[in-house]
Amino acid sequence: AQSVTQLGSHVSVSEGALVLLRCNYSSSVPPYLFWYVQYPNQGLQLLLKYTTGATLVKGINGFEAEFKKSETSFHLTKPSAHMSDAAEYFCAVSESQAGTALIFGKGTTLSVSS
Amino acid sequence: DGGITQSPKYLFRKEGQNVTLSCEQNLNHDAMYWYRQDPGQGLRLIYYSQIVNDFQKGDIAEGYSVSREKKESFPLTVTSAQKNPTAFYLCASSTRTDDFRGYTFGSGTRLTVV
Numbered sequence: 001a002q003s004v005t006q007l008g009s010h011v012s013v014s015e016g017a018l019v020l021l022r023c024n025y026s027s028s029v030p031p032y033l034f035w036y037v038q039y040p041n042q043g044l045q046l047l048l049k050y051t052t053g054a055t056l057v058k059g060i061n062g063f064e065a066e067f068k069k070s071e072t073s074f075h076l077t078k079p080s081a082h083m084s085d086a087a088e089y090f091c092a093v094s095e096s097q098a099g100t101a102l103i104f105g106k107g108t109t110l111s112v113s114s
Numbered sequence: 115d116g117g118i119t120q121s122p123k124y125l126f127r128k129e130g131q132n133v134t135l136s137c138e139q140n141l142n143h144d145a146m147y148w149y150r151q152d153p154g155q156g157l158r159l160i161y162y163s164q165i166v167n168d169f170q171k172g173d174i175a176e177g178y179s180v181s182r183e184k185k186e187s188f189p190l191t192v193t194s195a196q197k198n199p200t201a202f203y204l205c206a207s208s209t210r211t212d213d214f215r216g217y218t219f220g221s222g223t224r225l226t227v228v
Contacts, residue, residue: 043221
């Protein structure tokens with residue numbers, strides 16, 4: 001069975017500092033991996049995805065993530081945090097089959113201080 | 115613009131009542147999903163449907179029911195059998211082709227039992 005573990009339910013950084021949100025997955029087949037962002041009382045917005053090909057994936061708002069099969073990880077990074085990055089972030093995994101339901105991690109709340 | 119619409123945004127339910135949450139999409143997506151979100155628990159899958167007139171239970175289907183009579187619509191009924199329905203409910207849709215790009219989410223319905 002697939003699963004996702006997000007390490008750290010809450011991460012705090014200063015504006016301009018590196019953002020690192022950790023995600024480890026478990027999957028018996030090649031996975032599709034996703035990061036979503038959620039602002040209060042809103043739906044989830046796709047930040048980036050890994051399906052096949054290049055393991056370093058670039059997304060919106062300056063975020064990127066690297067798929068490391070040997071470490072079963074898909075950590076999200078951003079070189080310089082901005083106040084507007086404060087939100088909740090979810091990592092998700094699905095089997096590499098069309099239409100398969102996504103399994104989500106429990107989320108990491110990112111706080112950014114000035 | 116194509117998108118996915120959830121209504122209402124806020125919903126109040128009395129004890130013992132059934133309520134129905136609406137989800138409509140005009141993205142021509144085959145697959146649709148319902149998730150429940152509670153603080154600190156991430157998103158948990160209630161039901162999903164990959165094709166009209168067919169749907170499958172997710173991890174927490176007890177106390178909920180769905181229908182998929184049209185491709186565009188996937189309403190969720192929260193029945194009186196659901197003992198703790200207060201939560202944020204998210205609907206999503208996706209393609210079923212090999213070019214799986216993740217989900218498009220609605221903006222959610224917040225259900226409160228009064």
